[in-house]
Amino acid sequence: MEYKISEIIYYPVKSLGAISVPEIKLDRFGIQNDRRFMLVDQGAKFVSQREHPRLSLISASLKVDGLVVSGDELGELFFPYDLFIHDVDVQIWSDVVSAKFIDHKFSSRLSDWLGMSVRMVFMEDSAVRQVDRGFFEQDQNVSFADAFPLLLTNTASLKNLNEKLDQSVSMSRFRPNIVFEGDKAFQEDDWLRVSIGGIDFDLVKPCNRCGMTTINEKGELGKEPLKTLASYRKNDFGVCFGQNLVHLGSGTLKVGDVLVVKTLA
Numbered sequence: 001m002e003y004k005i006s007e008i009i010y011y012p013v014k015s016l017g018a019i020s021v022p023e024i025k026l027d028r029f030g031i032q033n034d035r036r037f038m039l040v041d042q043g044a045k046f047v048s049q050r051e052h053p054r055l056s057l058i059s060a061s062l063k064v065d066g067l068v069v070s071g072d073e074l075g076e077l078f079f080p081y082d083l084f085i086h087d088v089d090v091q092i093w094s095d096v097v098s099a100k101f102i103d104h105k106f107s108s109r110l111s112d113w114l115g116m117s118v119r120m121v122f123m124e125d126s127a128v129r130q131v132d133r134g135f136f137e138q139d140q141n142v143s144f145a146d147a148f149p150l151l152l153t154n155t156a157s158l159k160n161l162n163e164k165l166d167q168s169v170s171m172s173r174f175r176p177n178i179v180f181e182g183d184k185a186f187q188e189d190d191w192l193r194v195s196i197g198g199i200d201f202d203l204v205k206p207c208n209r210c211g212m213t214t215i216n217e218k219g220e221l222g223k224e225p226l227k228t229l230a231s232y233r234k235n236d237f238g239v240c241f242g243q244n245l246v247h248l249g250s251g252t253l254k255v256g257d258v259l260v261v262k263t264l265a
Contacts, residue, residue, distance in 0.1 A: 001261040005196060006155060007171070007179040008253055010034040012067065013120075014144045015048040015212075017059025018172060023254040026199065026247050028141050029123075030149025031177050037067055037079075038090070038144040039110075039118045040101075045091045046144065047118055049212045054114060057219045067120070074113045079106050084122045092144055097129045135204040136246050148244035150177040151207055152188060157241065160185035161225055164232075169225050173213045174241055180259045186233075188243045193263040200248040200262065208238030 009018045014035045025032045037060070039047040049055045058071035067079040084100040091097075099121040104111075111117045123129075123143055131140045131148055142149050153176035162168035171179055178196070182188070191203050209229065214222040230239045 003180045003182055003259045003261075005178060005253070005255055005257045005259055006181050007176075008255055009175075009177055009179070011175065012037055012060040012062050013069065014038040014046065015052075015055045016069065017056075018175065019059075019061065021255075023252055025252050026250050028125075029143040030145065030247060031253075033062060034149075034177065035144040036123045038092070038099075038121055038123070039107075040088075040090050040121055042117050043091075044088055044121075046093075047116075049215055050210060052114060052116075053212075053215045053221050054219045056215045069110065069120075071113075074110065077106065077110055079120050081122075084120075088121060090121055092129070093146065095129055097123065097144075098127055099123050131204075131246065135244075136202065140246050148204060149247060150201070150245040151242050152176065152178045152180065152194075152201075152203070152245050153242040154180055154182035154186065154188055156182035156187070157185045161229060161241070164228050165225055167224070169213075173215075173225065174207075174209070175212070176242055178245070178253065190265045191243070191261050191263070192265050193261075194245075195260045195262055197251060197253050197257040198249075199251045199253070201245040202248060203243045204246050205244045206235065206237050206240040207242040207244050209241050213241075 007020055008024055009020050010031045011018050041047055058074055061068045066081050070076040079102055084102045086101045088099055088101045089096050090099045101119050101121045104119055107119050129142050131142050153174055158171050194201050213226050233240050
């Protein structure tokens with residue numbers, strides 16, 4: 001079975017906007033530059049759209065000399081790479097990871113806009129954050145993504161969901177890294193290993209979805225599509241859409257690459 005890759009996406013800052021690209025490299029964390037930056041509170045705990053849906057209204061981009069965060073109300077903020085010099089241990093779910101943070105003054109306007117004190121942190125190349133060995137036994141790092149290096153979703157699954165909704169949603173609600181053009185909804189549930197562009201990936205765990213999928217274009221929490229998805233996609237892991245991947249090699253992924261199913265469950 002072969003399927004076309006239709007989109008490749010990464011998120012420079014955890015819980016901020018996406019960047020869709022024609023091609024990208026894989027590194028030891030997964031998609032290059034994916035969620036290497038993150039906002040933390042005064043206790044150095046990660047901040048996300050789950051508690052602060054307004055974060056969906058701002059985006060981030062990577063320039064030669066620094067990170068840019070912007071939004072219509074926020075304006076544009078610049079975080080120079082060379083000023084991420086202060087050491088801090090940050091909490092992301094149950095993991096504690098070493099990171100670097102930049103002086104609070106660079107995020108003061110963002111703190112005012114969000115209504116809470118936050119600071120920007122960066123995960124260095126040397127950082128170690130192991131994926132859950134209960135799902136992948138080998139050594140494998142992950143960035144500030146929730147749990148695994150990559151998320152795969154299926155256009156046929158989204159079509160299936162939208163047929164059940166009064167108002168359709170876009171794939172961006174599910175924040176994938178790799179989107180493929182499937183011919184059957186949720187067919188990836190039955191796969192164990194795939195190859196994309198000559199690189200092998202293990203499908204290690206269905207992705208259980210949270211309230212972030214219900215945040216609309218105004219930054220407001222709702223009930224859909226999670227309510228409808230829960231009516232037919234609930235299992236032992238939760239309400240699931242998409243599959244978490246671990247890459248077994250390095251290389252470059254490109255839109256138009258062919259996904260080949262290598263092992264079935």
